[in-house]
Amino acid sequence: xxxxxxxxxxxxxxxxxxxxxxxxxxxxxxxxxxxxxxxxxxxxxxxxxxxxxxxxxxxxxxxxxxxxxxxxxxxxxxxxxxxxxxxxxxxx
Numbered sequence: 785x786x787x788x789x790x791x792x793x794x795x796x797x798x799x800x801x802x803x804x805x806x807x808x809x810x811x812x813x814x815x816x817x818x819x820x821x822x823x824x825x826x827x828x829x830x831x832x833x834x835x836x837x838x839x840x841x842x843x844x845x846x847x848x849x850x851x852x853x854x855x856x857x858x859x860x861x862x863x864x865x866x867x868x869x870x871x872x873x874x875x876x
Contacts, residue, residue: 795866798829814859824870835876
């Protein structure tokens with residue numbers, strides 16, 4: 785993918801199409817757990833607060849395998865159309 789020409793990559797988070805600016809990505813095409821959660825909160829797709837624990841599933845990624853659970857310590861390589869499902873648990 786020629787990211788130099790594109791300023792963002794379009795992904796889906798909880799069904800909403802979101803353009804992810806390339807400057808939010810790691811190593812050019814990888815997105816972190818933290819960034820996906822921040823985008824979900826920013827777009828009002830999940831609540832925010834210290835008592836919430838998040839889980840993220842992804843599909844249609846460039847990663848091998850192309851679907852799975854996103855961990856907090858390992859970003860996933862994305863492409864246009866990668867899908868993220870962010871769920872949460874209220875720990876209070």
